[in-house]
Amino acid sequence: MKRILITGALGQIGTELTVKLREIYGEENVLPTDLRIPEWGKMKDTPFEILDVTDSEAVMEMTKKFKPDTIIHLAALLSAVAERTPKRAWDINMGGLMNTLEAAREVGAQYFTPSSIGSFGPSTPKDNTPQETIQRPSTMYGVNKVAGELLLDYYYERFGVDTRSVRFPGLISYEQEPGGGTTDYACEIYFEAVKNGTYTSFIDKGTYMDMMYIDDAINCIIDLLQADPEKLSVRNAFNVSAMSIDPEMVAESIKKHIPEFELKYDVDPMRQAIAESWPNSLDCDEAKEQWNFKCEYDLDKMTEKMLSGIREKMNTAK
Incomplete structure (x- = not known):
């Protein structure tokens, strides 16, 4: 390459x-x-x-x-x-x-x-x-x-x-905001936590997806x-996957940095149905064995990086 x-x-x-x-x-x-x-x-x-x-x-x-x-x-x-x-x-x-x-x-x-x-x-x-x-x-x-x-x-x-x-x-990042995926809540929740201290999730509690x-x-x-x-x-x-999480887990991780953060729900039936049709967790053994797949970020490490990155991005935009 x-x-x-x-x-x-x-x-x-x-x-x-x-x-x-x-x-x-x-x-x-x-x-x-x-x-x-x-x-x-x-x-x-x-x-x-x-x-x-x-x-x-x-x-x-x-x-x-x-x-x-x-x-x-x-x-x-x-x-x-x-x-x-x-x-x-x-x-x-x-x-x-x-x-x-x-x-x-x-x-x-x-x-x-x-x-x-x-x-x-x-x-x-x-x-x-x-x-x-x-x-x-x-x-x-x-x-x-x-x-x-x-x-x-x-x-x-x-x-x-x-x-x-x-x-x-689902991929989570702050440089480029999500563009129409079912897993987008896991990006949006971080942006709204920093901006407003609250987030209304379109995916229901207890809905696990790989991220x-x-x-x-x-x-x-x-x-x-x-x-x-x-x-x-x-x-x-x-x-390939790094973690299997639901909205409540993301919220608890955010609260370690923003204790007052509040998570609410207004479930979107279409995206909820899509999420429920997907796996809760993946077996990644073939990727690990054939090309040494591995991940550095767990939920808490990702949360810290997302919150600091969003704050820096917002300050730069001012």
């Missing part, structure tokens, strides 16, 4: 992954793309290209022009947004995936795109969900992710594309891309 093209670079993952990869490989070797030019942050006034991943000719032209040895495809609609606009979600999530996979095949590039716990469904075992198990999701986002995993296997077996992926849990702090997610992607291909038997997506 020496020359990297990134799609969806202004999203939650891409914003921080681009910066980290440029620190490792140099700004000139990492080209971020999205539907708009960044107007703030560390990518402002740096090399950046406009790219619509649903435009197959534009994707191929950009790929052949930049000549990457790695394509990281992040452009997608997330779960809650996808459920409100299923046709648009299919066009973006599946069209973009096919176009970038074809580009990777054409230039012989290594390929990464994230899957999700959303690829599981109500019939999937809830606790310690196995690496290989039934995947019958009840959402358009989940259908996209399962189809995507199958396509990664297909492009690896049929064309020899070096496909790699992980099933990300991961963004720094661990970024390191996870880089570690997998750098892993020896001969040691990887999973080409669709590895289970």
